Amino acid sequence: MENKPEQKFILLHARDNTVTALVDLASGDSIPLGGGTKPERIIVRQDIPYAHKFARSHIAKGDDVLKYGEIIGVAVADIRPGEHVHVHNVESKRAKGEPA
Amino acid sequence: MNFSDTVFMGYRRPDGQAGVRNYLGVISTVTCANQAAEDIARHVAGAAVFTHQQGCGLLQNDLQIVERTLGNLGHNPNLGAVLVVSLGCEGVNAERVAGRIAESGKPVELVKIQQRGGYFGALNEAGLKAQGLVREISKLKPEPVPIRNLRLGVKCGASDPTSGLSSNPAVGKAVDRLIAAGGSAVFGETTEVIGAEHILVQRCRQQEIADRLLSVVAALENRVRQSGADMRGGNPSAGNIAAGLTTIEEKSLGAIVKSGSAPIDGVFRYGECPPWNTGLYFVDSPGREPEILAALAAAGCQIILFSTGIGAPQGFPFVPVVKISGNRKTVEHLVDFIDMDVSQILLEGETLDDAGDRILEFSTQVASGLKTKAEAIGYIGSTAIYQTGPIV
Secondary structure (H helix, E strand, C coil): CCCCCCCCCECCCCCCCCCEEECCCCCCCCECCCCCCCCEEECCCCCCCCCCCCECCCCCCCCEEEEEEEEEEEEEEECCCCCEEEECCCCCCCCCCCCC | EEECCCEEEEEEEECEEECCEEEEEEEECCCCHHHHHHHHHHHHCCCCEEECCCCCCCHHHHHHHHHHHHHHHHHHHHHHHHEEECCCCCCCCCHHHHHHHHHCCCCEEEEEEECCCCCHHHHHHHHHHHHHHHHHCCCCCCEEEEEHCCCCEEECCCCHHHHHHHHHHHHHHHHHHHHHHHCEEECCCHHHHCHHHHHHHHCCCCCCHHHHHHHHHHHHHHHHHCCCCCCCCCCCCCCHHHCCCHHHHHHHHCCCCCCCCEEEEEEEECCCCHHHHHHHECCCCCHHHHHHHHHHHHCCEEEEEEECCCCCCCCCCCCCEEEECCCCHHHHHCCCCCCCEEHHHHCCCCCHHHHHHHHHHHHHHHCCCCCCCCHHHHHCCCCCCCCCCCCC
8 A cells, every 4th residue: 555645735625825734844845736647846935834824826915815715814915836824914804813 | 425315223203303312301490400300310221411500590581592492402302201300480481491392292291399399309200200201212213214314513622723624624524415415504603703704694595694693793792892802803812823823714714614615594593493404504602512512402413523623522411422633643642532533634635525424424323323432431411501691
């Protein structure tokens, strides 16, 4: 039986432009993103801690940020593939997330 | 996977529903009757006792919540018969509770402690009645029941990042499968909806349902604000942000994804039971375990799927609560809490669809009699009913 490779990220919905890291990823890591016959790779551009998100594709400033196939916020800066997607470049459309 | 032809071995009830267990429910109407109810149940094999700290000294609205919750708990298909234990002078109307339960067609008895000369008198009468009821329902034999008669409740608690990434979405897939096969599901936790209500509203089948959903969220936020707190501003918390959650939408979505993707067919008050039709229903309820498990049981759920990352212990007296975790450390560390391991999603690349199939398949085994870990050790006693106003 083939050994399954360690899962480094999860894509929660086919429509999403973000994926979530399942291990701590280091800047420069090359991650197979596609699967299938032509696996595309993505270079992680920053350290991405476990359970944090990075961009799966280019997200332009003003674009919706998607996870679970739903809008979780809006990009307030251009986000390149492999870049950390978090409070520094995404804002809620519902309420500002303020650190307590 | 298509589950339309799946059956489970259940107990048919006079109202056409089917239980996955066959208990005598011993239901206390008020705090003051709890101990008698517990003592009666202890003496009768096959009895499941429900106690709570309400039933008296409450404003009218909260008394109504208690009455409809107890009445609908008595209707739950997992109960073959019900013994209502009342003190006699409580605010809740015990006759109305017993009468409401009797509408289900199942045998119901009511014992009032003050009318029976106190504890020993009540124990004597109630014990004999309970003995008779248990013997009567023991004649029922489980028979094959189509999965469309199954109603699952869903809840998450003691969450960690694996909850929103694996166990919650996998539970959501199981819910989608069940509804596609003709069954029904109920979710709640109004607090978890805050921030994602605009997304749930899009899933409501009618405008009227969407309006009800928004109104229960607004009512909860108002009550919280009256207490001087704000559930929206502080979310996600600093701890959430450190754990990777960016916005309140994302946090809420990670919780409500356990309801799957089906349209919402109704929004109900705490303690109400949605109609027995195929579909997905929302019950206005807090997230705290004893209160929401009671709400899901009152909503008719025969089984509750409980997604947990860190590992929560509790079951419910007469509804199996299936603990599902996507965190392998929790699965291995808390072997006596966790019923289902879905850590394969994050560690081995199992698809959410496949994990959802496994969860529904496991649910049908539980429906046919497989005991959950909480049932096997009797960790089923933390029960409560929600209240909205002061105790007076």
